[in-house]
Amino acid sequence: MAPTDQQLVLLDFWVSPFGQRVRIALAEKNLPYEYVEEDLLAGKSDRLLSSNPIHKKIPVLLHGDKPVNESLIILQYLDEAFPDAPSLLPSDPYARAQARFWADYVDKKVYDCGSRLWKLKGEPQQQARAEMVEILRTLEGELGEKEFFGGEHGFGFVDAALAPFSAWFPSYERFGEFKVAEVAPGIAAWVERVGKRDSVAKSLYAPDKVYDFIGVLKKKYGIE
Structure with a gap:
């Protein structure tokens, strides 16, 4: 399976401005994904903790079985992983x-x-x-x-x-x-x-x- 064909899953929290950055980027690029709400006030899921063991924070973007952490890094990753989608970063x-x-x-x-x-x-x-x-x-x-x-x-x-x-x-x-x-x-x-x-x-x-x-x-x- 090509990297661009692998499923995207976003682990997020509804009000997080950092997660919303990723949602905006995915929408700008017209990339389908599965949204998974993390109830951070109640606790962090095992999936989140295993996907981001260093910072233990949302957002986490799962591309296939590979986690990408930190919102700005995720935005840059989306530009690079999906070169045919509209880019957020300029070419210069x-x-x-x-x-x-x-x-x-x-x-x-x-x-x-x-x-x-x-x-x-x-x-x-x-x-x-x-x-x-x-x-x-x-x-x-x-x-x-x-x-x-x-x-x-x-x-x-x-x-x-x-x-x-x-x-x-x-x-x-x-x-x-x-x-x-x-x-x-x-x-x-x-x-x-x-x-x-x-x-x-x-x-x-x-x-x-x-x-x-x-x-x-x-x-x-x-x-x-």
């Missing part, structure tokens, strides 16, 4: 390097800072707010006047990496007491555009569902 080596850089920036900055917004109070929360504003403005500077971060390539690697967080932004706004439209209007406009893509719209949950989930996490961790 420098443009590819830049896309990887900015996706890595999103990976290292947005989720961690956003988590501190709802976990912390007082001065530490204010520091997280200032950092989030800086992150959004930095991303806005990279986006510039482009429709998508992929530029001439169109919707691409960075867009897929950042798009899931658009459903988390309203929660970040509530906890951080700021508005994305005010601090980074270019990103707010991008959120509107990206949300109209079928791949994104069908992969994300409504912001109020995300906010409710954060409430579950706050209760779980004893955060008032």
Whole structure:
């Protein structure tokens, strides 16, 4: 059986922005796959633990019997394993390097800072707010006047990496007491555009569902 003919299975958790990246990429590439929901609040399945024994996290993409871990690595793998499907990364080596850089920036900055917004109070929360504003403005500077971060390539690697967080932004706004439209209007406009893509719209949950989930996490961790 050729690698491209082997079944794809995604081990995921419904609200995970990292798993949603993979769902968006699979939709953009029109690749069929089996979705397996992991109930992470109840515990991790043996299948997940054996597929990702190092980090023990979702998402995990199973291609045949081979697991691929870490969301950005999975996106790059899909580009390479399915060369006939639409690519998320541009063909130019420098443009590819830049896309990887900015996706890595999103990976290292947005989720961690956003988590501190709802976990912390007082001065530490204010520091997280200032950092989030800086992150959004930095991303806005990279986006510039482009429709998508992929530029001439169109919707691409960075867009897929950042798009899931658009459903988390309203929660970040509530906890951080700021508005994305005010601090980074270019990103707010991008959120509107990206949300109209079928791949994104069908992969994300409504912001109020995300906010409710954060409430579950706050209760779980004893955060008032």
